[in-house]
Amino acid sequence: MVIIEAREIRKSLGRRAVLRSASLTLKRGERVVVSGGNGSGKSTFLQVVSGVLSADHGELGVRGSIGFAPEKPDLPEHLLVGEWLDLVASLKGLRGTGPLPFGVEELSGTRTSALSLGQRQRVSLAGAWLGEPALLVLDEPTNGLDAENRAEVVSRLSRATALIATHDRSLAEAIATRVVTVRDGVLS
Amino acid sequence: MSEPKADSGSATPVGAGLVLRGVLRTLGRPLLLNATALSVAVGIPAAILFSANGLRAEQVVALSHHSWFARAALWAGWFMLSAPALSALFDAPGSRTLRALRLPRAPLIGSLCVLALLPQLPWAILFVRGAGVGAGWAAATLAIALAASSITARRRASFWGVVLLGALFLSCDPPAWAGALCGSLWAPFAVHAAWRRALEQPRVTVRLTRPTHPVFALYIAHSLRLLRVARSRLMAALVMASTGCIGLVYSLRNDPAERPVQRALAAMALPLTLSAAACCAPVIESEARLRSLLRSLRVPRVFVLAAFLLAIATPSSALAATTGIAASSACHGSTVLLGVTLLAWAVSLSSAVAMWARLLERRARRSAGTFAAGVTLIAALALVSALSW
Numbered sequence: 001m002v003i004i005e006a007r008e009i010r011k012s013l014g015r016r017a018v019l020r021s022a023s024l025t026l027k028r029g030e031r032v033v034v035s036g037g038n039g040s041g042k043s044t045f046l047q048v049v050s051g052v053l054s055a056d057h058g059e060l061g062v063r064g065s066i067g068f069a070p071e072k073p074d075l076p077e078h079l080l081v082g083e084w085l086d087l088v089a090s091l092k093g094l095r096g097t098g099p100l101p102f103g104v105e106e107l108s109g110t111r112t113s114a115l116s117l118g119q120r121q122r123v124s125l126a127g128a129w130l131g132e133p134a135l136l137v138l139d140e141p142t143n144g145l146d147a148e149n150r151a152e153v154v155s156r157l158s159r160a161t162a163l164i165a166t167h168d169r170s171l172a173e174a175i176a177t178r179v180v181t182v183r184d185g186v187l188s
Numbered sequence: 189m190s191e192p193k194a195d196s197g198s199a200t201p202v203g204a205g206l207v208l209r210g211v212l213r214t215l216g217r218p219l220l221l222n223a224t225a226l227s228v229a230v231g232i233p234a235a236i237l238f239s240a241n242g243l244r245a246e247q248v249v250a251l252s253h254h255s256w257f258a259r260a261a262l263w264a265g266w267f268m269l270s271a272p273a274l275s276a277l278f279d280a281p282g283s284r285t286l287r288a289l290r291l292p293r294a295p296l297i298g299s300l301c302v303l304a305l306l307p308q309l310p311w312a313i314l315f316v317r318g319a320g321v322g323a324g325w326a327a328a329t330l331a332i333a334l335a336a337s338s339i340t341a342r343r344r345a346s347f348w349g350v351v352l353l354g355a356l357f358l359s360c361d362p363p364a365w366a367g368a369l370c371g372s373l374w375a376p377f378a379v380h381a382a383w384r385r386a387l388e389q390p391r392v393t394v395r396l397t398r399p400t401h402p403v404f405a406l407y408i409a410h411s412l413r414l415l416r417v418a419r420s421r422l423m424a425a426l427v428m429a430s431t432g433c434i435g436l437v438y439s440l441r442n443d444p445a446e447r448p449v450q451r452a453l454a455a456m457a458l459p460l461t462l463s464a465a466a467c468c469a470p471v472i473e474s475e476a477r478l479r480s481l482l483r484s485l486r487v488p489r490v491f492v493l494a495a496f497l498l499a500i501a502t503p504s505s506a507l508a509a510t511t512g513i514a515a516s517s518a519c520h521g522s523t524v525l526l527g528v529t530l531l532a533w534a535v536s537l538s539s540a541v542a543m544w545a546r547l548l549e550r551r552a553r554r555s556a557g558t559f560a561a562g563v564t565l566i567a568a569l570a571l572v573s574a575l576s577w
Contacts, residue, residue, distance in 0.1 A: 050484040068484035076477040078416045079409065086397040087478075090405030091485045097399065114389045127481075137484070 001028045002063065003135050003161055004049060009058035011044055018044045020185035022058070026163060028134075033172040034165045036182035042165040043071055043139050045187060049163060050137040064134025065092065071139040071165075073124035075112035081123050082108030088127040100126050101156065102149050117144035125153065136162040142171055204295035211299035214282040222273035222420055223306040229424030229466070230269065230310045233431030249318030253361055263334075263358055266311050269427065271335035272419035273307040277379075278339060278386030287387075293380070300379050304332045322364040329371025330358065336378035343385040350378070402487055406495030410474045411502065418470035422503060425463035429507035432459030436511065437518045444519035452515050452526055453533055453574035456508060461567040463504040464538035465559070468545035471499045496546065501538035508534035533570075540566045 004026040011019040018041045026032050034042045047053040048060065050068040075084055081104065089097045099105075102122040107115065115123065121144045128136055136157070141164060142150050150171075157164070157175045166172060172179055180187055237243050252259040277283075277300060286296075305312070308328040316324030334354050341347035357370060397408050414422055436455040440448055475482075475496060482492055512527030519526075544562040 047480075051486060052480045052483045066484055066486075068480070070480055074477060074480055076409065076413070076474065078413045078474075080393055080395050082395045083397040083409070083412065086395075086399050087405050087409050088481065088485075089399040091402050091481065091487050093402070094399055109393055109395060111389050111393065 002026070002061075003028055003030075004063075004163065005059070005061040006049065007059040009045070009048055009055045009060060011041075011048055011053060011056050013044065018185055019048065019055075019182075019187075022048075022182070022185075022187035024163075024180065024187060026135075026161070028161050030177045031157060031160065031162045031164065031175050033176040033179045034163065034182060034187070035167070035172065035179055040182045041185045041187070042182050045182060046137050046139050046163060046165050062135065065131065066135050066137055067128035067130065067133035068137045069121075069124045069128040069139065069141060071143070073120040075115070075120060075123060077111070077113035079112055080108065081110050081112055081115070084112055084123065085127060085130065088130050092131045092133075094131045097130060101129055102126050102152055118146060118149070121145055122149055129156065134161065136160050136164075138162060138164045138166075140166055140168075142166065142168050202291055202295075204292075204298070207291050207295035208299040208302070210289075210291070211286065211296065211303065214286055215277055215280050215300075215303060218276040218280040219273075219303050219306055222276045223309070225424055225466070226269060226273045226307050226420055227310055229427050232462070233427060234310070236431065236435070245314050245317035246319070249315060249323065256359065256361075259361060260359065263331075263355075266331060267334055267338075269420070269423045270307050270311065270331055271338055272423060274304060274332070274335045275339060275386070277303055278382050284387065287383075297376050297380050297383070300383060301332070301376055304336070304375070304379055308332060319364060322368050326362075326364050326367030326371050329375045330354070330367055333371055333374040333378040334358075336375070336382040339382040340378070340385045342390040343388045344381075347381065403491045403494045403498070406475075406478070406487075406492065407498045407502075409478065410471045410495060410499035413470050413474040414467060414499065414503070418467070421466045421470060425466045425503050426507065428459045428462045428466070429456075429504065429511065432456045433507075433511040433514055436515050440515055440519040444521070448515070448519045448521050449526065449529055450574060450577050452512070452530055453577070454571055456511060456530060456533065457537070457570035457574055458567045460504045460508055460534045460537045461541060461563060461570060463507060464500055464534075464541040465545075465563045467500050467503055468542060468559075471496060471542075472545060472549050474499075493546075497539055497542050500542040500545075501535050504538045505531055505534040537566065537570055 002025060004024060006022060006024045009019055009022040010017070022041070022045050024032065034045060036042050044053065046068075047070075048055050049062065050066050051062075052068065052070075079087070085097050085100065085104070085108070102125055104122055104126040107119060107123065110119075112120070112123065121141070125138070125141060128138065141153055141157075145153065154171065154174045162175075164171075164175070238245065248262070252262050305328055308331050311331055312324040312328040315327040334351065337347055337350045337354060341351050354374065362370070396412060397405070399405070400408075432455055436452055439451060439455065475492065508530040509527050512530040513523055515521075515530075516523040516526040541563055544566065545559060548559055548562070
């Protein structure tokens, strides 16, 4: 079953054409890694697919629910980790958070403003994984993670359908069923 | 534990002027914003209360000396208003970098104390006009010390003892010279302690959410931002609504029979509009922080809008309902009628203000002046419609 069907996606931010032509088909069970240099348009493509940004041109179809973890986890600083995950669960229509991955349970009483980079990443990933969505869209998911949590990401991803942007070659080799490259805003 | 000592080896010593400039540039703006919001919130009702035939500062200060309850109410009220405004001094963006620079302690604390005086200006002015410069200085420094100590106490429980001692000292109604002396000594220590501890997580953090309907989950997230980050705005809303309430109650006591509902609507039009306006910015910020999540989860826009309106309408609606109860007892009228009418009035006015804020937020060329102009127009229209009813 096709989860993502993207054709000729274009996106400009300001005057700069960040994505000039991006096409991708992703089927259930696939884990597509998007690679490319800094500023090549990987993150923009992921944001368009996840609905955070809207495409200027092209056709995009996404089937099923999405769990999105941005490159820079944007957690509201006035909430506790537990409150943030409750909010994500509520917006996903879940009755509860269930058992949380990445050891996030122990952080549930901590203000998000007090988290380290790695902890923020773990909370962001846990939010994306809540409710086992049909598609995970993860931007640099291993940023700031220690070896143990990185291994958990690899283990969990190997059972999921995902679109991942990363510079981490070993992660790509461990989980990717396919690697695509964005170069100067062109993904093919 | 003592602070790490700065390496005094090779670097040139930083002068007091440079420290003051650095602190002003980094923390001045956020503190000034808080202080201005507080001054406006207090200034509007004060301008009405202290108008030509109204109260005089001397009377208020004298009342605080003669009555323990009046003194306690005044200090508690000001503490609740000014403490949130002062917090920007300790946790504003850039304050981490200032801490890491290990600036010389005396100029740093001096600069922080100078800035801490900003939110205390209305309080100081009241006491200067009421009892002279010494009393004004005592009031300002004691208020700073009390607020800064309470910020530390939330991180170090032992500081509650300091807060309690301060409160006891105030309850004894000390003479101005004693207050000025105590405040001048206590405030720098309290500010220093707060500067060291403010970035630590408060000891008690209560998780206030459970998974629920998306609208309520979003509404709770917005409300928590108001409660935890924008308490000074909530307090400002409370002051404005309370002033309207007091005015209405006095008016209804003097003449209970003459169109009480119409007078209630007219008296509360401006306070309720301003209360809603005070809550707009934090709720807009809260929604902005959640935008990526909302879009990626494809949350229906109507849910997002409903949560936004609810969050802005809640404080003014609660204040309106309380006013309705107080006003009905003053004119011996129906509590349900006045309460429900004022509640509906608050919901309508807050919705209008919220929609105006949202409309501006969507436009690239928004400004505080345009927002204020729209809010004034809404209040004026509300007043005219209430009077012409």
